[in-house]
Amino acid sequence: QVQLVESGGGLVQAGGSLRLACAASGRTFSTAAMAWFRQAPGKEREFVAAISWSSWSGSSTYLPDSVKGRFTISRDNAKNTLYLQMNSLKPDDTGVYYCAVGRFSSPPVATSREYDYWGQGTQVTVSS
Numbered sequence: 001q002v003q004l005v006e007s008g009g010g011l012v013q014a015g016g017s018l019r020l021a022c023a024a025s026g027r028t029f030s031t032a033a034m035a036w037f038r039q040a041p042g043k044e045r046e047f048v049a050a051i052s053w054s055s056w057s058g059s060s061t062y063l064p065d066s067v068k069g070r071f072t073i074s075r076d077n078a079k080n081t082l083y084l085q086m087n088s089l090k091p092d093d094t095g096v097y098y099c100a101v102g103r104f105s106s107p108p109v110a111t112s113r114e115y116d117y118w119g120q121g122t123q124v125t126v127s128s
Contacts, residue, residue, distance in 0.1 A: 002026035009122030022082040022099030030077035040095040049073035050108035062108040
């Protein structure tokens, strides 16, 4: 059975940094597309970052403008772990962050319904 467990959330002041991790078990995800989404209270789930792999182009990432330049998504296949490095955090980044894995490899899509496995989420709170 596939399990995704997020960690690394917490309370941080605006301008600070956090590094989220998502440990995957149950299968190998080295060639699977993986992503981070977040959800703030009263708002819909929002795409944050995605990473995919293809045999001809290698690893690709996709981040929306709202986090581009501040967030970095990466993966350690040896550890079957997905990461999200978040710098220059803003109060608007507050929410529950979820990692997700798809049964496909590429491209790095931003649509939540494309992903099949989800973690339980980790809370990130950015104070002003």
